[in-house]
Amino acid sequence: MSGPTTQGGAPAATGTDTPPGTAPGPQAAAVTAAPAGDRGRPTVFRNATVLTVDAARSVLHGHDVLVVGDRIAAVGTGLAVPDGTLEIDAAGGIVMPGMIDTHRHLWQTAMRGYGADWTLTQYFVWYYLEWGRIFRPEDIFAGNLLGAVEALDAGVTTTVDWSHGLRTTDHAEAAADALLSVPGRFVLAYGNIQAAPADWTASADFRAFVARRRDSAGDRLGLQLAFDVTGDPSFPEKPAFEAARALGLPVTTHAGVWGATGDDGIRLMHEHGFMTPQTVYVHGASLSADSYHRIAATGGSVSVSTESEQSAGQGYPPSWTLRSYGIPVSLSMDTSVWWSGDLFSAMRATLGADRSREHLEAHAVGETVTHAALRAEQVVEWATRGGARALGREADLGSVEVGKKADLVLLKNDHSPVSFPLLNPHGHVAFQAQRADVHTVLVDGRIVKRDGRLVGTDLAALRRTVEATVEHLRGELGEEAWQRGMNPDVPATKILDNPYTYTDYRSAGTHGG
CATH class of the missing domain: 2.30.40.10 (Urease, subunit C, domain 1)
Incomplete structure (x- = not known):
C-alpha cells in the first residue's frame, strides 16, 4: 500500500509498522505479536x-x-x-x-505527566493554539505506540484513540500503523483540531484514507470521526456530520465541556437529525436537562472521564445525573498528559465522585444517604460491557x-x-x-x-522511539518555553469561550458571549 501525497512536507506513512521517516530496525519494531508457539x-x-x-x-x-x-x-x-x-x-x-476505553488521546502519551497541573484552558492553549502543529507523523506514531502498549498492560483490550492531532493524512497513516503494530483492539477516531471539520472531512486525501483503512485490519481497527460542535448558530460542523453519514462512520464528540461545547451544540445536532444511537458524547458534564433528554431520546451514550472532569474543569463528573436519565455510560481516561492510563483509576474515581454528589445533594436538603445507588458491579460493567455497547460491539465484546x-x-x-x-x-x-x-x-x-x-514487547526500543519525540518537542519549544509550558499563560483571546480557531462564536452560557 502506498501512502498519500503529503500535505505538509512530511514523509508519507508506508502502511508498515515503521514510523514515517524512520528506517526499519529495532527502534521501529518496538512491538511484535505473540510468540508463534501460542498462536492458535x-x-x-x-x-x-x-x-x-x-x-x-x-x-x-x-x-x-x-x-x-x-x-x-x-x-x-x-x-x-x-x-x-x-x-x-x-x-x-x-x-x-477485557476493559474498553472509549476516549483516549493516545498521540499525547509521549508527554506523560507534562500537564499535571494544567487546567482545561491551559490544555487548550498548549495544544490548540500554540504547539499542536509541531507534532510530526513520527511523533503521532510514538505517542500512539506507547499509549497502546500501556493500555494492554493495564488490561484495556479495546481503546478508542480520540486522535485529534491528525493535521494531515500522513499523521493519520502513522497513527493507524502504530495501532496495528500492537496486538490490541482499537478504534481510530479521526480528528484535526487545527482545521475546520467541514474542511478536513471534505478532502480527497481524507476520503482515500478512510477507503484504505476501514476494511484493511479486520475487526482490530475500527474508525470513527472525532470533532466537536461549538454551538455557532451557522452550524459550521454540519458538512462534517454529512460526511460521516455518507461514509457510514459514527461520530464521537466532546459535549458538555465548560467553555467549549454546550447545550447549543446539542440542540443543533438534534434539530438537524445528527444525534443517533451510535453517537458517543464525551464528558457530558455541563449540560442542561434539555440536552440530557435529547441524548436519552436518541439513544446515544456518554463516555465519562471522571479523573479529567474532576481536575480539568469540564464540569462535575456526570454519572450521577446520567443515571437519572437512563443514558448508557462507558468509561475513559482521556489523556496521560494528566492522568493514569488505566481503567481501575477510572472506576475508583467514578464511584467516589458519584457517591460524593449523592451525599452532597442529600445533605443540602437535610437528608442522609443510607444505601449507595451506584454499585461496584455497575462501574465494572461500564468499564467493559458499557464500552462494547457504545461501540456497537455488545454482541461479541464486553462479557465472558x-x-x-x-x-x-x-x-x-x-x-x-x-x-x-x-x-x-x-x-x-x-x-x-x-x-x-x-x-x-x-x-x-x-x-x-x-x-x-x-509478550513480545521491546520496552527499550519503545523508550528510544518516545525519547526521540520528546527531544523533538523540547527542541522546537526551546528550554525556556518547555519549562514554562508546564504552567502556560493564558493569552488574551476568546479561548475561555471557544478554543477552536475556525469560528469566532462565543457561548452566552459561560462568559456572557
Whole structure:
C-alpha cells in the first residue's frame, strides 16, 4: 500500500509498522505479536472467580474459561479441553472481560505527566493554539505506540484513540500503523483540531484514507470521526456530520465541556437529525436537562472521564445525573498528559465522585444517604460491557460468554497481600485492583500479557522511539518555553469561550458571549 501525497512536507506513512521517516530496525519494531508457539493454541483458565458481566452480572466461583481460536468456547467447572491446551492456574484470581476505553488521546502519551497541573484552558492553549502543529507523523506514531502498549498492560483490550492531532493524512497513516503494530483492539477516531471539520472531512486525501483503512485490519481497527460542535448558530460542523453519514462512520464528540461545547451544540445536532444511537458524547458534564433528554431520546451514550472532569474543569463528573436519565455510560481516561492510563483509576474515581454528589445533594436538603445507588458491579460493567455497547460491539465484546470474542483479563497477584481475601469480586476490581495485578491478557484469543509481563514487547526500543519525540518537542519549544509550558499563560483571546480557531462564536452560557 502506498501512502498519500503529503500535505505538509512530511514523509508519507508506508502502511508498515515503521514510523514515517524512520528506517526499519529495532527502534521501529518496538512491538511484535505473540510468540508463534501460542498462536492458535487453545487456552484454559482453571478455577477462577469469573465476572461474566452478562445481563445478570453473574459471578461464577471455581470456574474454567476455555478459549479456542478467537472465541470463548466454554465456561464451566472441570472442563475437558483439547490436547495441547495451555492451562493457566487462575485459582485465587479473577477472570473478567477485557476493559474498553472509549476516549483516549493516545498521540499525547509521549508527554506523560507534562500537564499535571494544567487546567482545561491551559490544555487548550498548549495544544490548540500554540504547539499542536509541531507534532510530526513520527511523533503521532510514538505517542500512539506507547499509549497502546500501556493500555494492554493495564488490561484495556479495546481503546478508542480520540486522535485529534491528525493535521494531515500522513499523521493519520502513522497513527493507524502504530495501532496495528500492537496486538490490541482499537478504534481510530479521526480528528484535526487545527482545521475546520467541514474542511478536513471534505478532502480527497481524507476520503482515500478512510477507503484504505476501514476494511484493511479486520475487526482490530475500527474508525470513527472525532470533532466537536461549538454551538455557532451557522452550524459550521454540519458538512462534517454529512460526511460521516455518507461514509457510514459514527461520530464521537466532546459535549458538555465548560467553555467549549454546550447545550447549543446539542440542540443543533438534534434539530438537524445528527444525534443517533451510535453517537458517543464525551464528558457530558455541563449540560442542561434539555440536552440530557435529547441524548436519552436518541439513544446515544456518554463516555465519562471522571479523573479529567474532576481536575480539568469540564464540569462535575456526570454519572450521577446520567443515571437519572437512563443514558448508557462507558468509561475513559482521556489523556496521560494528566492522568493514569488505566481503567481501575477510572472506576475508583467514578464511584467516589458519584457517591460524593449523592451525599452532597442529600445533605443540602437535610437528608442522609443510607444505601449507595451506584454499585461496584455497575462501574465494572461500564468499564467493559458499557464500552462494547457504545461501540456497537455488545454482541461479541464486553462479557465472558460462550461465543464471544476472547478478549479476557486475569487479575492475579500471588506476591501482593492485597490479592486476598477475595470476598466481593466486583468491589475488589473497582477498589483494590491495580495494573500490577493484571496477570494475563488475551486479545482475539492471543496472549499479549502473561505472568505480569507484556509478550513480545521491546520496552527499550519503545523508550528510544518516545525519547526521540520528546527531544523533538523540547527542541522546537526551546528550554525556556518547555519549562514554562508546564504552567502556560493564558493569552488574551476568546479561548475561555471557544478554543477552536475556525469560528469566532462565543457561548452566552459561560462568559456572557
